[in-house]
Amino acid sequence: MTFDESYFSIGRLDRLSYQDTFVHRLDPRAKVVSTILFLFTVISFPKYEIAALIPFFLFPVLLTTLGDIPVRFLLKKVVIVSPFAIFIGIFNPLLDTRTVAVIAGVTLSAGWLSFLTILIKFTLTISAALLLIATTSFPGICHALRRLGVPAIFVSQLLFLYRYLFVLMEEAMRLVRARDMRSFGEHGSGMTIVVRLIGTLFLRTVERAERVYSAMLSRGFNGDMPSVKQHSLRPVDVLYVLATISFLAIFRFVPITGLIGSLTQELSK
Amino acid sequence: MSHHFVEFKDVLFHYPDGTEALKGVSFRITHGESVGIVGANGSGKSTLLLHMNGYLLPSSGTVTVGDIELQKKTRQEVRRKVGIVFQNPDDQLFMPTVFDDVSFGPLNLGMSPECVQERVMDALKTVNCLDLRDKPPHHLSGGQKSAVAIASVIAMEPDILVMDEPAANLDPKSRRSLITMLKTFVHTKIVASHDLDLILDVCQRCIVIREGAVVADGPSTEILSNKTLLEENNLELPLSHQRR
Amino acid sequence: MHMADALLSPAVGATFWAGTLAAIGYSSKKLKETIDDKMIPLMGVLGAFIFAAQMINFTIPGTGSSGHIGGGMILTIILGPYAAFLAIASVLTVQGLFFADGGLLALGCNIWNMGIYPCFIVYPLLYKPLVGDSKNPGRILAVSILSVVIALQMGAFSVVMETMLSGKSELPFGTFVLLMQPIHLAIGIIEGFITAGVINYVRSARPEILESIAASRPLNPSVSVKSIVIAFVILAVITGGALSWFASTHPDGLEWSIKKVTGKTELAEHEQGIAPIIKGIQEKTAFLPDYNFKPAGNEPKQEEANPSWPSVDTGTSVAGIIGASMVLGFILLIGVGIRAVRHKHS
Numbered sequence: 013m014t015f016d017e018s019y020f021s022i023g024r025l026d027r028l029s030y031q032d033t034f035v036h037r038l039d040p041r042a043k044v045v046s047t048i049l050f051l052f053t054v055i056s057f058p059k060y061e062i063a064a065l066i067p068f069f070l071f072p073v074l075l076t077t078l079g080d081i082p083v084r085f086l087l088k089k090v091v092i093v094s095p096f097a098i099f100i101g102i103f104n105p106l107l108d109t110r111t112v113a114v115i116a117g118v119t120l121s122a123g124w125l126s127f128l129t130i131l132i133k134f135t136l137t138i139s140a141a142l143l144l145i146a147t148t149s150f151p152g153i154c155h156a157l158r159r160l161g162v163p164a165i166f167v168s169q170l171l172f173l174y175r176y177l178f179v180l181m182e183e184a185m186r187l188v189r190a191r192d193m194r195s196f197g198e199h200g201s202g203m204t205i206v207v208r209l210i211g212t213l214f215l216r217t218v219e220r221a222e223r224v225y226s227a228m229l230s231r232g233f234n235g236d237m238p239s240v241k242q243h244s245l246r247p248v249d250v251l252y253v254l255a256t257i258s259f260l261a262i263f264r265f266v267p268i269t270g271l272i273g274s275l276t277q278e279l280s281k
Numbered sequence: 282m283s284h285h286f287v288e289f290k291d292v293l294f295h296y297p298d299g300t301e302a303l304k305g306v307s308f309r310i311t312h313g314e315s316v317g318i319v320g321a322n323g324s325g326k327s328t329l330l331l332h333m334n335g336y337l338l339p340s341s342g343t344v345t346v347g348d349i350e351l352q353k354k355t356r357q358e359v360r361r362k363v364g365i366v367f368q369n370p371d372d373q374l375f376m377p378t379v380f381d382d383v384s385f386g387p388l389n390l391g392m393s394p395e396c397v398q399e400r401v402m403d404a405l406k407t408v409n410c411l412d413l414r415d416k417p418p419h420h421l422s423g424g425q426k427s428a429v430a431i432a433s434v435i436a437m438e439p440d441i442l443v444m445d446e447p448a449a450n451l452d453p454k455s456r457r458s459l460i461t462m463l464k465t466f467v468h469t470k471i472v473a474s475h476d477l478d479l480i481l482d483v484c485q486r487c488i489v490i491r492e493g494a495v496v497a498d499g500p501s502t503e504i505l506s507n508k509t510l511l512e513e514n515n516l517e518l519p520l521s522h523q524r525r
Numbered sequence: 526m527h528m529a530d531a532l533l534s535p536a537v538g539a540t541f542w543a544g545t546l547a548a549i550g551y552s553s554k555k556l557k558e559t560i561d562d563k564m565i566p567l568m569g570v571l572g573a574f575i576f577a578a579q580m581i582n583f584t585i586p587g588t589g590s591s592g593h594i595g596g597g598m599i600l601t602i603i604l605g606p607y608a609a610f611l612a613i614a615s616v617l618t619v620q621g622l623f624f625a626d627g628g629l630l631a632l633g634c635n636i637w638n639m640g641i642y643p644c645f646i647v648y649p650l651l652y653k654p655l656v657g658d659s660k661n662p663g664r665i666l667a668v669s670i671l672s673v674v675i676a677l678q679m680g681a682f683s684v685v686m687e688t689m690l691s692g693k694s695e696l697p698f699g700t701f702v703l704l705m706q707p708i709h710l711a712i713g714i715i716e717g718f719i720t721a722g723v724i725n726y727v728r729s730a731r732p733e734i735l736e737s738i739a740a741s742r743p744l745n746p747s748v749s750v751k752s753i754v755i756a757f758v759i760l761a762v763i764t765g766g767a768l769s770w771f772a773s774t775h776p777d778g779l780e781w782s783i784k785k786v787t788g789k790t791e792l793a794e795h796e797q798g799i800a801p802i803i804k805g806i807q808e809k810t811a812f813l814p815d816y817n818f819k820p821a822g823n824e825p826k827q828e829e830a831n832p833s834w835p836s837v838d839t840g841t842s843v844a845g846i847i848g849a850s851m852v853l854g855f856i857l858l859i860g861v862g863i864r865a866v867r868h869k870h871s
Binding site (some may be wrong): 015018019021022025026047048051052054055056059062063066067069070072073075077078080082089090092093096097100101103104106107108119123129130131133134137138139140141142144145148150153162163164165166168169170171172173174175176177179180181183184187188202203206207208209210211213214215217218220221222224225228232234235237263268270271272273274276 | 527529530531533534535538539541549550551552554556557560562563565566567568569570571572573574576577578580581582583584594595598611612613614616618619621622623624625626628629630687692693694695696697700701715718719722723726727730731734738779843844845846847848851852853854857859860863868
Binding site (some may be wrong): 176229 | 331334336339357360361363364365367369372373374375376377378385386390394416417418419420433434437492503
C-alpha cells in the first residue's frame, strides 16, 4: 500500500470503530476476550482439518453484519496482508504430495489440504482481528487491556501513540509529497533523502513532544496519568462471552460439519 | 478578588545556550483586565507567556501571580491560577477523547469524579462543544479543536487565562465565534497575537515587546493606531484601521 | 517479516505471548521507577513517529523494489531498552489491529522478534559497548549496520523457528532459512544505514536533543548479560522440555494429526482427554529433522488399500465436503439476512 492508501485505510477503520451498533456497544473487555479465545480455538485445529473450521465463519459474518462493517473493505484488507502466509503456505502442496483422497476422479494431496487450512485460518484470524478494532474504538481496547491487567504505562503509551498517529502521518505525508513533487524518476527515493525526511520528521516529533509535555504541565500533570472511569459489565456482555465460549467449545470438539454431511448423505440415499 | 494579578518585575531570562530572550520586563496586569501582547517574531512573546505559568523560571527578577511568587516549588500552585492555551491545539489535546482532555486538568487538581464531571460539562457548554465530548481529537475540525483546547483550560477555572495566537488556524467564522466567546469571559485575559484586529476587539490594553523588552504599554486603541510604533515592530495597522 | 496466526500453533503462540507480556511488565516496572515525566509523551509520540516513518519508503538499490525501516534499533539507541521496547510493542500492536499484520496471536511473537533482540540483546551487548559516548559518525555507521543486521537476523530466524515449531507449514527448515536470512540481511544493511544516518543528522542539526533524552532515561539502562542469558535458558528449557515430553509420551501423536482430515476422530481424541492446545504441541513433532513423516502402527493394513495415506475413507471426506458447503451456505444466508434487515431499518 502506498502511504496515502495506508493513511486513508486506517482512517476509515478508525471511523468505523466509533459507530453505534449493538456490537459496538458491547463492553470492550468482552470483545477482546472473545476474540482471543476465538483466535486460539481456530489455530488449535490441526493442519488437515478443513470441514470443522467452516462453522467458525459465523463469528466474522455476525460481527460484520451486526456491526455495519463494509464487507468489501474488510476483505480487501485481508487480501492485502495475505502474501506472506500464501508464500509460505504454497510450499505445502509442493512438498507434501501424498495422496489423501480421490474424489470424483480428482487426486487430492495432503499438501493442498494443509494449504487450504492455512488460507482458511488466515481469513478467520485476520478478519477477527480487523473486526475487533472495527467494532471497538482503539481507546476502548486500551481501557479493556488496562482492566485486564496490562501495565498503565504501556496503556498510556498506546493511547499517546494512537492520538498522535494521524498527526504524524499527516506530517510525514506532507514531507513525502514535497519530496515526490520535486523528484523525477527514482532520484527522490534515494537513501540520503529518506534519511533527511526521517531525520526532519524526528526533530519535529521531539519538538512536538516538548510542547505536549508543557501543555500537560500547564494542566497540572505530576507524573501520573489520570485513571480511567470504570464501566461495569452488563449482563449482555457476560452473555456474549458465554455464548462465544459455548460456540467455540461445541464446534471445536464436536464435528458438526461432518455430522451434517453424513446426515445429508444418509437422507439422500 | 483584587489579588488576581500578574506582575513581572525586571524579569531577565536567558536560554541554556545563552540567548537572552527577556531583558528586564516589567508590568502589572490586574484583575479582570484583558491585555494583548504584540511584537515581531522572535521578540520574546512566547518566552514571556511561558513564564506566566512557571514553565520557565526567570533567570533574575520576579514573577508574581496573585500572592504567590513564582519559584520552583510554587509552580504547581501558580498553574492552578494561570491557564495557558497554546498555539497548536494538537499539542494541547493529547488524550483519547474530548472528555478525557477537558477532565485532565480537574483530575490533576484532585477533584472528585462528580465535581470533575460538572466542570467538564460546564466548560464544554461554554465553548459550545458539549456534543463532541466522546469524540477523539483527530476527528475534530480546526475550529472545534481550538474551542476544546480552551475548554480544557477553563475547566480548571483559572483566574487568569493566557492565550498564544488563539485564532491562528481558524477560518473566519470560527475566529468570529472565538472572539465573541472571549468577550464573554470574566477571567483576566492575556492574549499574544499577530492578529491585531482580534487584539483590538478583545483587549483594552496592549503591551508591545521588542527584543525581550517592553517598548510600549497602554490602551489598545492608542497603541494600535500608532503606525510608526507598529511598523518599527514588524507590524502593521490593524486592518480595521487601514480602511481609513 | 511478520509471523502470521495461520502458521502458528496455540502452544507456540501462548509461549511467546507469555514471554512478551513478561517483558512488557518488566519494562513498565523499570520505567515507572526511574523515568523522567517528560518521557511519557515522548515515548508515545516517538512510537507514532516510527509508525509514520515506516511509511516513508525507499528503493532498495539494485532491486528496484521498495522497503521501509523497522525502527527497533533506532528507538533503542534514542530511548534506551525499556522505553524502546514499550514503544516497539505499541507500534506493532497498533499495526496488528489496524492492518492485521500477521494477527493478534502472532503479535506476541512479533513483539518478541522485533523488540527483544534489539532492546535487550543487541543494544546492551553490542551497540552500547562499541559506541559508548562516541559521536564519531563513521563508528556509529559501522556499529549501526552491524547491530541492525544482527537484530534482524535474530528476528528472522525466530520467525523460522516459530513456524517450524508450530508445524503448520511443510517448508523444510533449511529452505526457510535460506529464504528469510538473506532478505533480512539486505534489509538490515539498509536500515543500518538509515539508522546511523538519522542519528548523525539529528546530532549535527540539534545535538542537545539526543543528550537531553539520554539524560531523562532510566539510570541503569543496560540490562545485565546474566539475566538475559538466564531468561533465554529458561525459555529454551521450557519449550524444549514441553516438546520432548509430548513427543515421548505420545509417540503416535503424529498419527492423530494424520487422522484429522475429516474430523471423524475428534471424538476419539476427546475421549483420550487430550485438549486442543496439546494437539497443537504435537504438531511440532513434525519438524524434527530426522523424524520421517511415517505414521506408526496402522500402516500395514491400510497400505494395501491406499498406498501412502493410511486413514482416509473417501466416504467420510465427501461427507466433510457436503457438510462444509451446507454450513457455509447457511452462514452466508444468515449474513445476507441480517444485512437486509439492517438496511431496511436504517
